[in-house]
Amino acid sequence: MLRELGIDHVKVEPLAQRLGVTKGSFYWHFKDRRDLLRALPEFWARRQTDPVLAHVQSTPGGPIDKMWAILEFIAREDPDQYDNAMRAWAQFDPDVATAVAAIDDRRMATARSLFEEAGLSPADAAFRAQLWYFYDVGEHVTRDTPDTVEERLERAAQRLKLLTSDLRGV
Amino acid sequence: MLRELGIDHVKVEPLAQRLGVTKGSFYWHFKDRRDLLRALPEFWARRQTDPVLAHVQSTPGGPIDKMWAILEFIAREDPDQYDNAMRAWAQFDPDVATAVAAIDDRRMATARSLFEEAGLSPADAAFRAQLWYFYDVGEHVTRDTPDTVEERLERAAQRLKLLTSDLRGV
DNA sequence: TAGCATCCATACGCTGCCGTATGGTATTGT
DNA sequence: ACAATACCATACGGCAGCGTATGGATGCTA
Numbered sequence: 001m002l003r004e005l006g007i008d009h010v011k012v013e014p015l016a017q018r019l020g021v022t023k024g025s026f027y028w029h030f031k032d033r034r035d036l037l038r039a040l041p042e043f044w045a046r047r048q049t050d051p052v053l054a055h056v057q058s059t060p061g062g063p064i065d066k067m068w069a070i071l072e073f074i075a076r077e078d079p080d081q082y083d084n085a086m087r088a089w090a091q092f093d094p095d096v097a098t099a100v101a102a103i104d105d106r107r108m109a110t111a112r113s114l115f116e117e118a119g120l121s122p123a124d125a126a127f128r129a130q131l132w133y134f135y136d137v138g139e140h141v142t143r144d145t146p147d148t149v150e151e152r153l154e155r156a157a158q159r160l161k162l163l164t165s166d167l168r169g170v
Numbered sequence: 171m172l173r174e175l176g177i178d179h180v181k182v183e184p185l186a187q188r189l190g191v192t193k194g195s196f197y198w199h200f201k202d203r204r205d206l207l208r209a210l211p212e213f214w215a216r217r218q219t220d221p222v223l224a225h226v227q228s229t230p231g232g233p234i235d236k237m238w239a240i241l242e243f244i245a246r247e248d249p250d251q252y253d254n255a256m257r258a259w260a261q262f263d264p265d266v267a268t269a270v271a272a273i274d275d276r277r278m279a280t281a282r283s284l285f286e287e288a289g290l291s292p293a294d295a296a297f298r299a300q301l302w303y304f305y306d307v308g309e310h311v312t313r314d315t316p317d318t319v320e321e322r323l324e325r326a327a328q329r330l331k332l333l334t335s336d337l338r339g340v
Numbered sequence: 341t342a343g344c345a346t347c348c349a350t351a352c353g354c355t356g357c358c359g360t361a362t363g364g365t366a367t368t369g370t
Numbered sequence: 371a372c373a374a375t376a377c378c379a380t381a382c383g384g385c386a387g388c389g390t391a392t393g394g395a396t397g398c399t400a
Binding site for chain 1: 376379380
């Protein structure tokens with residue numbers, strides 16, 4: 001419901017009908033609607049970013065290898081637009097906004113440390129990480145992600161090249 | 171209402187109350203709620219992107235000068251998050267999505283032609299324009315825009331430098 | 341000044357959704 | 371076998387918002 005119609009459409013009665021149950025069931029599992037909404041951000045964080053960060057931890061090689069590992073990992077997933085729905089929600093709910101900002105920080109911090117590892121100064125690395133990450137956000141939010149894995153991989157390679165061509169080959 | 175709470179909160183009765191009138195007035199000006207919503211995308215396009223494109227048309231100099239003109243123009247505006255609200259809406263309404271996509275295309279086409287003018291091949295210019303534009307989108311959607319004009323200008327200069335440092339000075 | 345169009349208020353019925361109260365069934369522990 | 375607990379359905383009252391019907395009020399026009 002969140003992905004398809006937005007947070008204002010995750011309502012308990014339509015939700016129950018979609019699941020083939022009634023409201024009575026819902027109010028046994030959750031105190032009220034707010035209680036359900038509170039559980040969503042953490043669910044999202046666990047599902048969408050923990051796997052990526054775990055994957056980059058476990059890949060060997062230099063920083064550019066790890067950047068490629070991230071890009072490849074994401075390109076091989078099917079883009080399910082969960083991020084978009086969360087951002088749309090965060091737009092209008094301060095609590096969710098801080099939750100999403102925390103995720104953004106975690107992701108950008110990873111990129112930043114990799115750019116530092118590749119030889120950039122902290123300030124330059126921070127900016128480069130922004131450019132890196134914002135491309136991802138922009139691609140998702142404008143729904144401009146290619147349909148096939150091959151196209152996504154090619155575009156990712158292009159991005160990595162442009163963002164690291166001036167760095168030492170580590 | 172759209173900017174602050176999202177499209178699902180532009181409802182006729184709260185809207186009327188906010189304007190200090192009653193529903194009776196609303197239903198004289200608009201057929202129904204859908205009629206109001208239909209008018210919003212065009213209103214947004216006129217207000218948010220026409221001025222920028224008009225401004226770049228009227229600035230002299232080479233393509234990089236014009237790129238700077240765009241960045242400077244946007245940096246001097248106060249970021250009012252209208253774009254974000256439209257994107258949040260477009261996320262869940264296909265008609266709005268096409269309207270927003272049309273705006274994205276217009277903006278990116280401008281950047282693309284400038285990169286071509288600066289010597290890039292059509293394919294390279296298209297990718298470079300994406301990177302250019304997605305940074306903008308990412309900055310807005312993550313609410314990471316600096317508060318002061320000076321900081322925004324500095325960041326814009328940094329962006330322009332990184333995206334054009336390998337091009338001929340035209 | 342009579343008539344018509346413009347603009348807004350009041351009042352009404354209807355629907356969708358929330359949250360609660362209450363009862364029923366199934367499963368588990370002893 | 372018999373509680374007790376977990377899980378779900380039904381039924382209710384209440385509110386918010388939609389759209390319509392109707393009646394002023396004001397201004398323009400002949």
